[in-house]
Amino acid sequence: xSKSKGNVVDPDYLIEKYGADTAxxxxxxxxxxxxxxxxxxxxxxGGYRFLGRVYRLVHNWTSDDDVKEAKKDLVLLRxxxxxxxxxxxxxxxxxxxxxxxxxxxNVLQKETPKxxxxxxxxxxxxxxxxxxxxxxxxxxxxxHQELIAHATWPTFDAAILNAVDSVKMVVQVNGVVRATxxxxxxxxxxxxxxxxxxxxxxxxxxxxxxxVKVVFVPNRLINFVVS
Amino acid sequence: xxxxxxxxxxxxxxxxxxxxxxxxxxFHATEDTSKKKFYCLEMFPYPSGRIHMGHVRNYSIGDAIxxxxxxxxxxxxxxxxxDSFGMPAxxxxxxRKTHPAQWTLSNIEAMKVQFKKMGxxxxxxxxxxxxxxxYYRWEQKIxxxxxxxxxVYKKKSFVNWCPKCETVLANEQVEDAGxxxxxxxxxxxxxxxxxxxxxxxxxxxxxxxxKLAGWPERVLTMQREWIGKSEGSEIDFxxxxxxxxxxxxxxxxxxxxxxxxxxxIAAEHPLALQLSKGTEQERLVKxxxxxxxxxxRAQRLTQDYEKEGVFTGAYCLNPVNGRRMPIxxxxxVLADYGTGAVMAVPAHDQxxxxxxxxxxLPMEVVIQPAGxxxxxxxxxxxxxxxxxxxxxGSFSGMGSEMAKKEIVKHLEGKGLGxxxxxxxxxxxGISRQRYWGTPIPMIQCSHCGIVPVSENExxxxxxTDVEFTGKGGSPLKQIKSFVEVTCPKCQGxxxxxxxxxxxxxxxxWYFLRYTSAKKNNxxxxxxxxxxxxxxxxxxxxxxxxxxxxEHAVLHxxxxxxxxxxxxxxxxxxxxxxxxxxxxxxxxWSLKMAPR
Ligand SMILES: [Zn+2]
Ligand SMILES: [Zn+2]
Numbered sequence: 001x002s003k004s005k006g007n008v009v010d011p012d013y014l015i016e017k018y019g020a021d022t023a024x025x026x027x028x029x030x031x032x033x034x035x036x037x038x039x040x041x042x043x044x045x046g047g048y049r050f051l052g053r054v055y056r057l058v059h060n061w062t063s064d065d066d067v068k069e070a071k072k073d074l075v076l077l078r079x080x081x082x083x084x085x086x087x088x089x090x091x092x093x094x095x096x097x098x099x100x101x102x103x104x105x106n107v108l109q110k111e112t113p114k115x116x117x118x119x120x121x122x123x124x125x126x127x128x129x130x131x132x133x134x135x136x137x138x139x140x141x142x143x144h145q146e147l148i149a150h151a152t153w154p155t156f157d158a159a160i161l162n163a164v165d166s167v168k169m170v171v172q173v174n175g176v177v178r179a180t181x182x183x184x185x186x187x188x189x190x191x192x193x194x195x196x197x198x199x200x201x202x203x204x205x206x207x208x209x210x211x212v213k214v215v216f217v218p219n220r221l222i223n224f225v226v227s
Numbered sequence: 228x229x230x231x232x233x234x235x236x237x238x239x240x241x242x243x244x245x246x247x248x249x250x251x252x253x254f255h256a257t258e259d260t261s262k263k264k265f266y267c268l269e270m271f272p273y274p275s276g277r278i279h280m281g282h283v284r285n286y287s288i289g290d291a292i293x294x295x296x297x298x299x300x301x302x303x304x305x306x307x308x309x310d311s312f313g314m315p316a317x318x319x320x321x322x323r324k325t326h327p328a329q330w331t332l333s334n335i336e337a338m339k340v341q342f343k344k345m346g347x348x349x350x351x352x353x354x355x356x357x358x359x360x361x362y363y364r365w366e367q368k369i370x371x372x373x374x375x376x377x378x379v380y381k382k383k384s385f386v387n388w389c390p391k392c393e394t395v396l397a398n399e400q401v402e403d404a405g406x407x408x409x410x411x412x413x414x415x416x417x418x419x420x421x422x423x424x425x426x427x428x429x430x431x432x433x434x435x436x437x438k439l440a441g442w443p444e445r446v447l448t449m450q451r452e453w454i455g456k457s458e459g460s461e462i463d464f465x466x467x468x469x470x471x472x473x474x475x476x477x478x479x480x481x482x483x484x485x486x487x488x489x490x491x492i493a494a495e496h497p498l499a500l501q502l503s504k505g506t507e508q509e510r511l512v513k514x515x516x517x518x519x520x521x522x523x524r525a526q527r528l529t530q531d532y533e534k535e536g537v538f539t540g541a542y543c544l545n546p547v548n549g550r551r552m553p554i555x556x557x558x559x560v561l562a563d564y565g566t567g568a569v570m571a572v573p574a575h576d577q578x579x580x581x582x583x584x585x586x587x588l589p590m591e592v593v594i595q596p597a598g599x600x601x602x603x604x605x606x607x608x609x610x611x612x613x614x615x616x617x618x619x620g621s622f623s624g625m626g627s628e629m630a631k632k633e634i635v636k637h638l639e640g641k642g643l644g645x646x647x648x649x650x651x652x653x654x655x656g657i658s659r660q661r662y663w664g665t666p667i668p669m670i671q672c673s674h675c676g677i678v679p680v681s682e683n684e685x686x687x688x689x690x691t692d693v694e695f696t697g698k699g700g701s702p703l704k705q706i707k708s709f710v711e712v713t714c715p716k717c718q719g720x721x722x723x724x725x726x727x728x729x730x731x732x733x734x735x736w737y738f739l740r741y742t743s744a745k746k747n748n749x750x751x752x753x754x755x756x757x758x759x760x761x762x763x764x765x766x767x768x769x770x771x772x773x774x775x776x777e778h779a780v781l782h783x784x785x786x787x788x789x790x791x792x793x794x795x796x797x798x799x800x801x802x803x804x805x806x807x808x809x810x811x812x813x814x815w816s817l818k819m820a821p822r
Contacts, residue, residue, distance in 0.1 A: 010279075011345070012341065014283075020346050024283070024287040024290075024291075024346075027280065027283045028288065033284075033288060037280055051237075055235035056233060060233070089291065089295050092288070094291060125298070128294060128298065129292070132294060133346050134235070134237070149248070149298075150253075150297075153299045
C-alpha cells in the first residue's frame with residue numbers, strides 16, 4: 001500500500017491507528033484540492049510525527065518566565081507565519097499553510113525551552129482548523145478555560161513585516177535619481193507610482209509635465225519619463 | 228496547568244473533545260444580527276454506508292474553512308445532511324433483501340459516527356435527510372404549487388430505457404450506449420413523463436451565468452453550452468401534393484436557404500410514415516424507423532456513427548426558389564430536438580455534404596469566400612464559413628450577416644417564416660420508475676384526468692410494505708393500498724401516480740432547508756434564508772460551496788432553475804435570485820471520488 005489512489009484506504013483504519021487529526025492533516029497536506037489525493041504510508045506517518053512533535057513541544061514548555069526579551073527574528077517569523085497561514089486558508093492552499101506551520105515548529109524546537117508564550121500559543125491556534133482535537137487539548141494545557149474553537153485567530157503586525165522586509169526603490173525622473181523609497185516588497189507599478197508621487201522631492205520634477213511613459217523594475221526602480 | 232500525559236495519544240484526546248463539543252453544542256449556529264454570517268456549504272453526501280478518503284478530504288477542507296472563519300469572528304453556519312434517495316438503496320434491497328429505508332438509515336447512522344469521529348464542526352441540529360417525510364413533504368408541496376403555476380406538466384416522450392434496471396436513464400447516465408449501472412444496451416421507449424418547465428427560464432438561466440461569482444469558468448461554460456442558445460429563424464416548407472401541410476425547420480443560417488436541396492426529418496417524425504404511406508417506400512421507411520429507435524440517443528447527438536437515411540417518396544418546396552426538395556428520413560435528426568426536421572444545405576454543412584455524396588443528392592453553392600470561387604464538382608468538404616451570397620436571386624452579392632436579416636424579412640413578409648431564438652435546453656424530465664424517491668403527489672382519474680393531491684393530504688408517504696424483486700418496473704405499482712385512491716374531485720375510484728422524483732430535485736433546495744431545518748409548517752423560513760444568504764453589500768449567496776466539480780453542471784443548473792421557481796412562488800426574500808452564488812473567490816474546485 002505504498003502509493004495508490006487515496007480512496008481505497010479505509011478512513012476508519014487511519015482514525016484507529018493514527019487519529020482523526022492525522023487523517024485530516026494528511027488529506028489536506030498530501031495534495032492541493034484540485035488534484036487527486038495520492039495515498040502514501042510515509043505521508044500519513046509524517047503527519048502523525050508532526051502532531052506528536054507539536055504535542056511534546058507544548059507539553060515540555062513550562063513558562064516563559066526566563067524569556068527576557070523576544071528574539072527579533074522569532075517575532076518576525078511568528079508574524080510571517082500567521083500572515084502566510086491566514087492568506088493560504090483564504091486561498092485554499094492548505095498544503096502550503098501546513099508546511100509553514102511545520103517550518104515554524106522546527107524553529108521553535110531549536111529555541112526550546114526559551115520560547116515566548118506568544119509563539120507557543122500562535123502555533124496551537126494556527127493548527128486548530130486542521131487538527132482541532134490536539135489543538136483543544138494543548139490550549140487547555142496552556143491554561144485556557146475557553147475552547148480554542150471559540151478563541152480568536154492570531155493577528156500579525158504588518159508594520160513588523162514591512163520594516164524588516166522592505167526594499168529600497170530608486171525613483172528616477174528622466175533617468176536622474178530623485179529619491180529612494182522604502183516600500184514593502186512585491187508592490188505593483190501602480191502602488192509604487194502612487195508612493196513616489198507622494199514624495200515631495202519627486203513631486204516637483206513631475207509638476208506641470210506630461211508623462212510619456214513609466215519604466216518599472218519590480219523591487220528595484222521606477223523611472224518617470226516626462227516631457 | 229494540568230498534568231496530562233506527555234505521550235501523544237490521539238484516541239484519548241479525540242474522544243474527549245468530541246464529547247465536550249457535543250455536550251456544549253459548540254457548533255450550534257443561531258441567527259445573530261450583531262455578527263457577520265458565514266455560510267460554509269458542502270455538497271451533502273449520498274449515504275453509501277462508509278466514508279472514503281474523498282469524503283475525508285472534502286469535508287476536512289470545509290471544516291478547516293468553517294473553524295477558521297469562526298475564529299475570525301464570523302457567525303458560521305456549517306450544516307450537513309444526506310442526499311438519501313436514489314437507486315443504490317433499491318439495488319441493495321434487491322441484492323441483500325433489506326428494505327431501502329432500513330439500509331439507508333443505518334448507513335446514515337454509521338457515517339454519522341464516522342463524521343463525528345473526524346471531529347467535523349457541524350451543527351447537527353440542522354441535519355437533513357431527504358428520504359424522510361419532514362423533508363420530502365415540502366418538496367411535494369412545492370411541486371403542487373409549481374403545477375398550479377404551469378411549471379409542471381406531463382407528456383409522452385422518448386426516454387433512455389434500461390431493460391434490465393427497468394428504469395429511465397438521464398442522458399448522463401448513458402455511457403457508451405449502455406446503462407451506467409449495469410451496462411445493458413439502452414433502448415428508446417415512449418413513456419408518459421412528468422416534466423419541470425426549465426425552458427421557461429432558459430434566457431434568465433443563461434444571463435445569470437455571467438453574474439455567478441465564485442464558480443469556475445469551465446462550469447459556467449458547460450452550463451452555457453447545455454442551455455445552447457442560438458439565434459436564427461423558423462422556415463416553412465410546403466409539401467408537394469399535400470396542400471396546406473408544411474414542414475417547419477429551425478436554422479441559424481437562413482443565408483444558405485437558396486442552397487437547400489433536400490430535407491432531412493427524424494425517422495420517428497410522424498410525417499415520415501404519413502408521407503410514405505401507400506408508396507413503395509413505406510416498407511423501407513418503417514424498418515428504418517425501427518432500426519433508429521434502437522439507437523442510443525446520446526450517441527445520436529455525437530458525430531460518431533454512420534449517417535443514414537431513406538427517401539420518403541415525397542417532396543417539399545424551397546420557399547425562395549421553388550426547388551423540389553426530396554424528403555429523407557435520417558438517423559441524425561432527433562424528433563424532440565428543435566422541430567424534428569432540418570433543411571439540408573450540402574455545400575455549406577459537412578453532415579449534409581457527406582449525406583448528399585452518399586445518396587447522390589444535388590449540391591448548390593450559395594456562399595462564396597471572398598476572392599474565391601467554389602466548384603460543387605471539385606469541393607472536398609463543405610464550406611461552412613460565412614461569405615458572399617451567390618445563386619441567391621436578389622440576395623446575391625450580400626454578405627451573410629446582412630442576408631440572414633434580409634431573407635428572414637422576406638420570409639416574414641410572405642408568411643413563410645420568422646426570426647426566432649432556439650435553445651438546446653430541454654425541459655427537465657423528473658419521473659423515475661423507482662420506489663426509493665419522493666412520490667409525485669398526483670392522481671390519475673379516468674373521469675377527471677390528472678388531479679393533484681389536495682394539500683392537506685400531504686405528505687404522500689412512501690409505503691413500507693414493499694417487495695423488491697428487481698423485475699416488473701416500480702414496486703409501487705404493486706401496492707394496492709397505495710395505488711387505489713379516491714379522486715379528490717369526483718370521489719370516484721382513481722389511481723395514484725407511482726413515479727417518484729429525480730433525486731436532483733432534493734439536492735436543488737437542501738441548502739435552503741438548512742437555514743431552518745426543523746421548521747414544521749413550511750419548507751424553510753424566509754427570514755432565516757435572508758440572514759444566512761444575504762451579504763453585507765445586499766447581494767445573496769453562500770460564502771463557500773465545496774464539492775466535486777463532476778456534479779457541478781447539472782446540480783447547479785437544476786438548483787438555479789428550482790430557486791427561480793421558488794422565487795416566483797414567493798418563497799425567497801426580496802432580491803434573492805441565485806442562492807448558489809459563492810461570495811468568496813474560491814469555491815467549487817475539488818476533485819472528489821464518485822459516490
Ligand atoms: Zn441498467
Ligand atoms: Zn375524478
